Amino acid sequence: MLSSRYLTYGFRAIFGLATIFLGTVSMIMPVQAEGSRSLFPNPTGFRANLEWRTGQYNLLTRRTLLRVYVRQGEVILLGSSTVGVNNGDILVFNPGVVPFAPVGQEAVNPAAATLRCSTQNAINPTQGVIGNRAQELAGADTIPAGGVTNGYTPCVYQAPATGFYTVAILGPSGANTDNDTPPTGTLNPIQTGAGQDATVAAWDVTVRDSLVSTTNLPGRLFTYYLALFTGANNRPIDSTVYTLTSDGFLYETGLRGIDPNGFVVYGNRLGFLDPDGRTPLNRDVVASDNLLNTVQGGVIIAPPEYPLFFSPPDPLVVAALGIPLAPTIPVITPGSYSFTGTAGSNNSLVGTGGSFAYAANVSHIYELIISRDGNDFDPTNPQNRVLRGVGAAGTQTVLWDGLDNSGIAFPIGNNYPARLVIRAGEYHFPLLDVENSLSGSPTYRLLNPPGGVCPPGFAAPCTSAFYDDRGYRTSNGSIVGTVNQALPGGAPTPPNSNLTIGFDTTSGARAFAGFGDQKGLDLWTYYPSAALVIPLNIVANTTADxxxxxxxxxxxxxxxxxxxxxxxxxxxxxxxxxxxxxxxxxxxxxxxxxxxxxxxxxxxxxxxxxxxxxxxxxxxxxxxxxxxxxxxxxxxxxxxxxxxxxxxxxxxxxxxxxxxxxxxxxGAPSFRLVKRITAIVRNGTLIPFNTVIDDPNDPNDTAPGWSTLLPLGTPQIDPATPLRSGDEVEYSIYFLADGGAPVNDVSLCDPIPPGTSLLPASSRVAIGNGSPTPSGTVFTALAPLPNDNACTNQTNPNGSLIFDLGTISNVPPDNVGLVRFRVKIN
Incomplete structure (x- = not known):
């Protein structure tokens, strides 16, 4: 809960989503240090203090958890304007101590920190202290001192192993506070002393290869979200951040004077979600409070997903995160896009839809638009239908219910075009409760477009993005605002960008004053594939099947x-x-x-x-x-x-x-087999089974052709009188050829049952009315079986008998017969 004092100042949040291209980006961008001077390098303007609080903003704890990639033997140099002030401190955690998930709710135990800057500061009161703007801009000095003019004396930690270290920078109130004292917001002089409370005005995390080096290793520090606090409105922020998508796109984002007071900056590929929890909304959210805890229509705020850097990321970090060093153009596999309707082929019964299928080369967001008039592919047109979702590389299926965007069934008609585009590098940067943005939208710039080419129709140099500040209908039928009319509260003019090619974020468009209050304003971009279009037909429900x-x-x-x-x-x-x-x-x-x-x-x-x-x-x-x-x-x-x-x-x-x-x-051949136990010899006494016992699970034993040779015997021994060791068991396999033609090249294989031994010279064959005569070839356990045999287990684990019977007539009485053998229970 926010205190009444905090509510007086309000709380503003920016949720951002960004993507960036790597490779040689760090070589073509200005080298920047990692810290507050990265966010506030200009000589004029305002600053937002870093927060470390226990309070919540929607799904995020109001704190900034920093991650830094360091190789073994390299040094982390640290300082802040709060070190040495009450409980102000900087904590460093070794790799693996602080989990990476869930973002915003990570378990952080201060007692598990490997380094406390306050420990070094207790020995040297200047160590870890950034006391003025000159020190903030200069960064960490060398040790021994003097290598960096105006540099501050840093706390030092040498990495014992290569990996991701976690850094927590605490305000004077320490790690367990939700105090909300507003910071001054001034750039120069920087705020120092206990008035910073749960915030930090100036801070620095620098990586160098040694204590005596003056060369910073930029692009090592990142976070999954920034929790910041200006202390009041009318203190616009003009910082720049770099966000790396999971598929390797790198975006530079300029905040461009947004006026949010308290705010959060982060990036993901979904922005806001429809109430179904999986469909990207591509619209704003409207709430009833500044913290956006109660959102209209059941819309969901997606969590942070992408690492956010303070300078272009070092390729070492990118590789360690498992992210591609260069992005890939998304492509729909030619010939893979199709529609299957409920009335067959590409035909669908009214109101029943069907399924689309396609294959893609990369993970992506898909957008599939079915046009009512064949020309208009506006995804927000109530008479069209837009389907969006997350897809993986490979074959995908997208279901359609046959309805348009307003929930009404598409009417009977032919050749409705369905256009599919897949999008890589999807980047959303929603502005949560940002009341004012007088200079226009935050600016986007894709730094590493594949092949150096921006998407067709996008503004150069890759600065296009999209927004839609109009009302809409959600999947659960809720209406937010008035569908396709500007949301109330002073929406920008126009209330939406072109939804196919976007708008140039450097143009000053989407400026507003007061409109962002108690709203989440989405801003997004992506790298699209070439569009593919296929037709589908809607037919009447009089269709027969x-x-x-x-x-x-x-x-x-x-x-x-x-x-x-x-x-x-x-x-x-x-x-x-x-x-x-x-x-x-x-x-x-x-x-x-x-x-x-x-x-x-x-x-x-x-x-x-x-x-x-x-x-x-x-x-x-x-x-x-x-x-x-x-x-x-x-x-x-x-x-x-x-x-x-x-x-x-x-x-x-x-x-x-x-x-x-x-x-x-x-008239085709037919061959039936029925296996029975026909006798048991126990202690020298013969126990015959000479009646027909039907097996209800086997229709073959009651076929009419058995009239000349009944399949005598029992399918199984009664469990009440089980077989014993030493018993001899006689098996008979009856065969019947009752088809329209003889059966040629008949060969029967029967494996010796496990736990038994074949009695020598016991195998017999009888055909028609003839008496059983010796026959059959014995293959001992594990002996190789002949080619093209009929045995079910070619490894022959217990031994087998093979009877080669040749051609069996389909004319009685020679169309029936049996093979027989005896085994002894081991």
Whole structure:
């Protein structure tokens, strides 16, 4: 909670999102020190003090946690205007002590600090003290002193290992305070003494390779957000920061005289989120308090994500953070962009939408706009539809519900264009509760555009950005302001930028006075891909969904036998299918007998069943009798015509995997196997199993062809009388060839069950009415198996029996038989 005193001064916050390109940027930019002189280098103006407080601003603790990358043996030089003043101090934590997440809520234990500047200051009262503006601008002196004119005497920490060190700079009130004494805001003289309270006016964190060196190593210090406090309004801030996106884009951002009082600066790629928690809003937020704790419409403020530097980052730091040293142009893979609607192909039923698919070369933010009139791709047009989200490299799917931006279904129509752009280097810099920005928008500059080229249409040198200060509708149906009209409170003119190519942030546009009070104003930019456009159609919900099935009463019929085909046409769709035609031409090897159609007519000469109309939820049938005159006949039925599009098939395209086509195969070989235990020998006594015991899970053991050789035996031993060690078990595998043709090159493989041993000379084969005769080849455990064998486990762990049976007739009685062997329980 803010005290009444603090509320008198108000609180302003800037949430920023930035991206930057590295490589040689640090060589072409002026070398800067790391600290308050980086933020306030000019001789005139105001300053914002660094905060270290326990209070919260929305999702962030009001403190600045600094990170600095140091190589082993290098030195960190530290100073501030609060060292030696009450509890003012600078704490240094070794790598790994202070976690990097969650940003804004990191666990910081002051007792775990490796260095306290106050310890060195107690020995030398000038050590770590920045006492005036000249010392602030000069930076750290050498040790021994004298190497840097006007330099302050720094506290010193030599890095014992390479890594990211954490630095906390405390005000005179120490680490555990939420005091809100306003700072003076003056540049010169700098504020010193206890009046700084929970803030720090001047501070410095410098890295050098030795104590005697005068050469700073810039680009090593960064933070994930800055908590700052000017102490009052009408103290504009004109600092510059550098933000590095996770995909390697580097942005220079100038605050350009914003007037926020208390504020927070940070960067991410999402800015504000729709209430669904995943869709970038690309609009402002409106709150009921200065801390933006209660936001209209359920909009979410996304947390900090990107490292924010005080000078262009050192490539060593970039590499250590796992960020690319150079950004990549985003590209949508050619030919990968498509739409699949609920009515098939690129057709969608009214109000049902479908799914878009595409592939990308990099992680990105996608923006997909479906245009109502075919020309206007304004993402905020209520009659268009915009879909945004986060995508990874590779194939992506984006779902659409069939509605426009106002929640109304797209009307029936053809060739609605859907334009897709993917965006890398997405950078948002929202201004939270920043009342005034009289000089215009903060300025953006992309320092490392891929190939040195700014995006097409963007202002040179890559200074374009976007804003939209109008009302909107959220995904949960909430209306913030008036849709597409300027939000109340004195919005800038115009209230939005061009949303395709943006505006030049150096132009002075988006100036405002008072408009930012109790609002979060988003400002964003990105590096876009080339746009791709595909068409889609919206069709009426009268669309039918036809399905065809074909069965035969005797699938194993033999030559000369008569059989009956049944073709069933079903309409699963919401509307009536009209002028439906089905092709059911009998294949060679079938002689037509008769045909009966439940509706329509069948022409036996052309094989065309003219069905007519099939209403929703009904079916039509056609029964054809025919005589089989040859083996291995495949007969196909297919829907060849309908007036309505089908969501999952296309008539007459000969695609067997679609549900408008069905087939049956006749006269083909068929081979059934049934395995049984047919006897047990226990203590020399034979226990036979000579009845048929049906296995309800196996339809093969009740097939009619077994009439000449019943599959006697039991599928399993009763658990009440389990097998014992020393028992002999007889296995019989019955086979039946009941198809329309003989079965050639039959080879059976049966593995020896684990825990048993094959009894020598026990394997037998019987075919038809013949008696079992010795047969089968034994392969001992782990022995190599022959090529093209039928065994399921080619490693042969327990041994196997292979029976090569040759050709099995499909004519009784020689179409049945068995193989048999015995094992002994170990």
């Amino acid at each position: 036809l399905r065809l099935t074909k069965t035969v009463d005797r699938p194993n019929a033999r030559i000369g036998e008569t059989l009956t085909f049944t073709i069933t046409l079903t309409n699963d769709g919401p509307g009536t299918a009209t002028n439906v035609v089905v092709s059911e031409r009998l294949a060679e090897g079938l002689t037509f007998g008769s045909a009966i159609a439940s509706q329509g007519t069948y022409d036996q000469t052309t094989g065309v069943w003219t069905v007519g109309s099939v209403t929703s939820g009904t079916n039509a049938t056609l029964q054809i009798t025919a005589t089989l005159t040859s083996n291995a006949v495949t007969n196909v039925a297919q829907i060849t015509g309908s007036d309505q599009p089908d969501p999952d098939s296309t008539p007459n395209n000969n695609q067997p995997d679609e549900d408008d086509q069905s087939r049956v195969v006749l």
